[in-house]
Amino acid sequence: MNFFQDLLQVFNLRKIIRWIMLAGIPAGVFYIASILILKLGGFNLIEILRDPAQQNEQSSFLGFLSNVGNWLWIASAAISFFAATRIDPGFGKRLRELLILVGLFSMTLAIDDFFLIHDRYINEFICYAVYAFLAGALLVRHYKTILNVDGFAFLAAGSFLALSILTDMIQNYIPLRYSYTQVFEEGFKFIGAATWLYFSFRIAASGIAPAAARPPRNPEIKASISG
Template sequence: MMAFISDMMRVLTRDSIRRAVLVCCVPALVFYLLALLILTQAGFTLVEILRDTAQTTGESSFLGFVSSFGAWLWVAAASVAAFRVVVEGRGATGAHRRLALLLAGFSFFLALDDFFMIHDRFLTEGILIPLYILFLYYLIRRFWPLIARVDGTAFLMAGGFLAMSVIVDAVQEILPISYGASQALEEGFKFLGGAGWLYFCTRVAAHRLVVAPVEEG
């Protein structure tokens, strides 16, 4: 026990505490307070903001389960790509870091779009989808040699599934199947595309990443 306390006191240095507070606690607290302030000003109560949707509505916790899990895929992709950027540090340069940074930002926006239904309620798909296509075209034109070296198959697989989701959404009214079946088909392609995108981002984040070994005491 005394050895644990000694190690704990050695770990809790002034620099480590300051870094944890500035990098983690302060941004999290600012986000939390701003969210409460903005949403209360928008007319929501604290209970409505803080409680889960299932608690507020009294519905099953599995309501929208697949949709929510799909948003997690985008968040996870953004996280692993951002991890690569952070690990390489501010001073790092090169195509690999720029690619990881672009993937992190794009994945985060996809998460916001999916979670808040931006393309359904705020910006039409006629605006967002072309922007997504242009961004992917830029990635291919600028980074294709690197993408192919890391895992071109994963990139093309993710893009293919997402493209199929968009196509099904565009033609679902003329498909000879029920609306529920067309939705299942569209969301299935999108889910597979999200999983493929996460896999590709993970491959980019792990590609030739050298991590210093942890010293054991």
């Protein structure tokens, strides 16, 4: 009897519809649209579907730190967006707005880093100016919240990212090999991204009530926890 009840719980119509609408259809549309658009752009299916390291028979660790750095931006965005949906009502709309803005900023940097936007498509100085403006606007609008939660983490993240940009701008005047200046430029960016992830976590944690203090919305989940 319990087995059939478990099956009914797994194949719950409401949950199936929710999966179809929020995961299945969006993923399928994105997958098919990506293939069609990139095919029109001149790419073949192998180039679209397979990892570049596989296609070029290169090591899987090619661009290792660059890839991990991109994960940091994406993780920051995911944490921020999730926390914005789970924020404790007592904190109000301001913190939710901050989390959404941090998430959008993180996702913007992730897209830039992944697709090399500032290296290939938009002048890097324009990108740097826009990012500096967005970070400054974020600080001005949510100064008190950032200061109270972890102003040092915000300052540290901004400082390391600024050092990365500065190194990029003056690398031609540094009496070192390009590969050595890249160690500093990418190192500053990596530490800045990791610090931004930490800052995102701190902001998210400040607005989410402990699990024990927040009753589950679903009574079945509450019963399973208490049981």
